[in-house]
Amino acid sequence: MNYNPRRILFIYLVPFLLIAVNATRTEAAELYIGSTTTNITPELPVSLTGQMRTRIATTVESDILATVLVLESREAGQGNDYAIMVSCDLVCIRGGILEAVREKVATQLQEIDVRKIVLNATHTHTAPTLIEGRYALPETGITHPREYVDFASTQIANAIVEAWNSRVKGKVAWGLGHAVVAQNRRVLYADGSAKMYGNRAVENFRGIEGYEDHGLEVLFCWDENDELLATAINVACPAQAVEGRSAVNADYWHPVREMLREKYGENLSVLGWIGAAGDQVPRMMYRKKAEERMQKLLGRTVLETFADRVVSGWEEAYAGAEQEKHADLVFEHRVKTIELPKQQVSEEDYVRIQKEIKEYEKDPSKQWIKNWKQSVLDRYKEQQAGTEKPYEMELHSMRLGDVAIVTNDFELFTNFGTQMKSRSPALQTFVIQLCGPGSYVPTERAVGGGSYSAVIESNLVGPAGGQVLTEETVTSINELFTKSKP
Template identity: 55%
Template sequence: MHTRVAKEVESPVTATALAFESRDGDKSLDLAILVSCDLVAIDAAVLNETRRRVKERMPDFDVNKLVLNATHTHTAPVMKEGDYEIPKDGVMQPKEYLDFLSSRVADAAVKAWESRKPGRAGWGLGHAVVAQNRRSVYADGRAVMYGPTDKPDFRNIEGPEDHGVEVLFFWDGAGNLIATAVNVACPSQEVEGLSAVNADFWHQVRESLRARHGKSLLVLSWTGAAGDQSPHLMYRKRAEERMRTLRGLSRLDELAKRVVGAWEEAYEGAQKEQHADAALVHKTATIKLPVREVTDAEAAEARTKVETLSKDPNNRTLVGWHQTVVDRFERQKAGTVDPFTMELHVIRLGDVAITTNVFELFTDFGIQIKARSRALQTFVIQLAGPGSYLPTERAKRGGGYSAIAESNLVGPEGGQALVDQTLELINALWPEG
């Protein structure tokens, strides 16, 4: 919510591209390029500009099957003009970074596509406690993100966690592991408040995997449905910190150790089943979701906050945040609110399904997708777009940041519609049930 200017790089923020294609002789059957990016979200301008640059260089490639996702690190550059009061001198501006970023990501996508060769794929599942649900619920029914849990009126943590670590593996024709995609239902925001560039725990994960399996191993970082999750500790904090200190690990090292352990657990089994002929089907759809309605009370509260906060120019970002609710309410009264339009991707790779959404999707919705999917294993990738929280009905009732009108373009009804439409596409790829 406030301007932070990075003065150093603690770990590099990177983009990693995976290109894959199924063929029948010289005929291409289907394809995809997936790019994971150490960013807070994928702004629409970033995706559009990256696709434009790729299309220029590969005119025959269907750029609608190029997908970018963000890890949600809060210590990566800003891509959108106007959100912050940024110094004009000596600081890269968002429009400059947009050009730099889209150029680099397009380079990675093209390189991945042009260097593809026959290989094998595999999939596995491990487990790691990385995320904790970050919404505390109190005796009066209120929910608070990161609310203290040592208070007398604390009653429970609001929702579930998903400790599964879904992993894809890719080997070349000689049997060498060349790439992996790791899906963890937790945003990478352990060090979110720093004024330094930092890829968060994914940097340590990548470095550790490369140390064990070769420095050229490509690691895609996929954040699962985790709108109500965080790596921050919510309870048992002193015991956790004591053990970490005794082991001589930083928090980032601790989190990476857990993810890598789960990855090894998945690899132990997956390497025994390497598929050279896995089916690949990539479906895209544009879906419409109902927007969250703004109530009279929510609009009045937002107006009051705009008026109060506007007295201090340093509150520019917060003022804009609340003003969006006022503007939505006015459009709502005028009857000019359009449904939320989202690009949805569903990929079948052998026995597994991969699906994307643009939100910070609450974990309940991700669990629904995984539980109801006909695929053997289902990967849910959030933030393949600009974000905004998508809460459950339970969270909406509790309120608090991440479940209020300012935080949500789409509400619980839209979340259920997203789940149902995603499953319709997934399950159509497994008609045998």
């Protein structure tokens, strides 16, 4: 008998190859999708948050919404893992709204782990106040923060139940587009100082401080019949184009939703996921007059201008993504609590703030600033007493096929998001900020330059904590992707 070494090798290897292939397949699962949108516009009048001054809204320029996306993987008909993500037209997630949502969902859906629910804010500065005592408000005649939190959390919880109960077998895809929406808002001067929104038309202006991310990470979800159910748009820019107004407004996300729904169906769920953008803004830091002229000539508002750019980038991503839909893929969602070191209050800052706070104590209109500065004095006392604890943050990390989705609580400077995306093994990485109270996390360079967003009053967690967050996030992504290859 003639023995062919290659034939023998093939015969022995085939069973092992089949085992390996089957092992890989067991990690993939069928995907089920649920989505819906609910209105969280408050009863008027209502206090708005996002500025240092008190604003009472008596009009609604556009409704503010909460949009739910449920992703669930199933193997052999049994639930494997899931995530419940809710994008909210709010400035951030605080005032106990997440806890209230989870508590209300728990009474209706006993089968789910409410820690799998994650809320993020689009950071519109024309949404209701969530914290009592933040501003000096009238006793009666308005919707108070506690009343709004109860209303919004009820609406969101009910929407989660609806989305969970409406899950259908579906498909997902991901794509990359581009949209020039963000500009870095920190201005540098010749003496090394920096200032948010600083004057650029001066001799000592030397440039803009940091990088801008114009990439648009987009997730698309269809049902079995290829009807587009939901889309999540990850743009590294907060919704602050009309932040100073005194009317309820969802900012540029409202025209984005309207434009997409006009073309893809009025029931399309559109989630706004803000990327790492603590130093970004949808405003022109230069060429401002030229931009305003073009808007006038083209007959577009500032919100329509940015929405056009986002939707154009979305269409760019969609054109490619719809060619690679996935119904059977790896999905895993991990939740863990991490500890981040707090930014330390120096004795110099303590003395400075002690003097400054006296200016605000007798002026009710300065209550926001007074509270802002008082929190630093309280932190200093905890430091001195040795009772200060690290900042605890719930980190959500997900693998969905070839992409990663990660969250954080903050207004995270773009540099940290750039690190996460560059070091991630995923094909695309969605970094979602503002899933918590939303204090700034600046870079070392920004702290050196100073100014709002990079001073101790703005930074519960500083550059060192931002780097710890980055390392924890990258480690979590690596764990998801080394467990099984794409």
